[in-house]
Amino acid sequence: MSERTRTVEDVEPLIRWLRQREDELAALLAELVAVPTENPPGRKYREFAELLQSRAGKLGLECQRLVPLPDDGRADDHPPSLSVGYGRGKHTLYFHGHYDVVPAQSEQQFQPLRKDHFLFGRGACDMKSGIVAMLFAILALREFGAELDGKVNLILVPDEETGGARGSAWLARQGLLGKDGIGMLLAEPTGGVVWNASRGALSLRVRVFGKSAHVGLQHQGENAFERMHRVAERLEELKREVEDGSTTFNIGSGQARNSILMLGGQSGGGTNFNVVPETCWFTIDRRINPEESLSEEKARLISVLQGCQRQGIPLDWEILQEGHSAAFSEDEPVGQALAQAIDEITGSPVHFEMCPGLLETRFYAARGVPSYAYGPGLLSVAHGPNEYVDLRRVIECAGAYALTAMRLLKREAYPPQR
Secondary structure (H helix, E strand, O other): OOHHHHHHHHHHHHHHHHHOOHHHHHHHHHHHHOOOOEOOOOOOHHHHHHHHHHHHHHOOOOEEEEOOOHHHOOHHHOOOEEEEEEEEOOOEEEEEEEOOEOOOOOHHHHOOEEEOOEEEOOOHHHHHHHHHHHHHHHHHHHHOOOOOOEEEEEEEEOOHHHOOOOOHHHHHHOOOOOOOEEEEEEOOOOOOOEEEEEOEEEEEEEEEEOEOOEHHHHHHOEOHHHHHHHHHHHHHHHHHHHOOOEOOOOOOOOOOOEOEEEEEEEEEEOOOOOEOOOEEEEEEEEEEOOOOOHHHHHHHHHHHHHHHHHOOOOEEEEEEEEEOOEEOOOOOHHHHHHHHHHHHHHOOOOOEEEEOOOOOHHHHHOOOOOEEEOOOOOOOOOOOOOOEEEHHHHHHHHHHHHHHHHHHOOHHHOOOOO
16 A cells, blocks of 8 residues: 555545534534624624634633733723634644624625535635634544644634734734744635735825815916826836836736736825815825835835925825735745645645735744645635635635644654754
8 A cells, every 4th residue: 555545544534524514614604704893994803702712612622812911001902813722832833814804795794694515604705714624623633632743823813804903913013923833824715726925015095285276266276186196107107117027926817927006096185176176195005026025115116205295296195004925935844734735635736826915924924934825715705795615615624724733743743852
């Protein structure tokens, strides 16, 4: 019997155990979807945390809240992050997920609906199904008595959909993210591929100022709209330069390899059609490939705005979002263990790609922790009006997570230091 055959046979009891729990898994996911953790504005975070702690406890798992200490005066209004662990030891494989969801198109999206192997509802895809998959992966490790040289730590955070300031960014500042990490798995909806890289992001709102006047006396005013167009023209020159750059990482079908600078995702200004606009504003969204430097690209963009100021255009700007890119080789032990696990669970070789957006892998990458995203949902239905997940994919992901942990944290992988 070949080594490959023996490995596959070892997987069969794991996946069979998970498949037998599809109804249990679906019931938990439905409960989580029913909590409308919309962000913005950040609804029902504590209700979700209480539910998850209760359900984890019934499953025999310890779930802790990570919030500021009471003596710093912010604990009461700070949204909770959560930690669920299994195993002991210094080496830690992190599972990571966020429990906030984008706003729903209707309240009906928070009434989960199951049809055969599919569960519909806001957050079913992005990414409460990933949370459930990771919880059941931990349950599987316990069920099969996995002896780990280290531990698995599932971290669940709020505010990912708005940049992570009170979630992962806060945990990182407190030194609570990635400590002793040998790797991190993120349960974003990747549609069967593994994201081993992601773009960085720099998003700004620019305001251009003028002077108000009645249209009949427009010569007495200063038109902020016309000034804004002069600023946009300078930025269009930069856009052409920026988008000459491209990444060498694999990209998904229909995605762009070039760097990105988008103008005017949002814009506005003025008070009425017959009044010279006193203020106009627009947004800039710069997406930065892993080969580029966030600090250099930020300086390049700001220099254009400063040049407009020197030319006499009154304006200011605020940074709405700023995040580094993240990228790891397919050949890292974590990437290889995950790829092998997916192959054995699904029967199909895995493909590595760059995520088109910003990922929370960046917070772990900042600590040198190899980080990869792989989750049960489809990016094409995330945030949409008919968001859903295939429960069979949730089961496969749970198996892949558990198998990756078993392989990475096996005792012989980390011999004692002499």
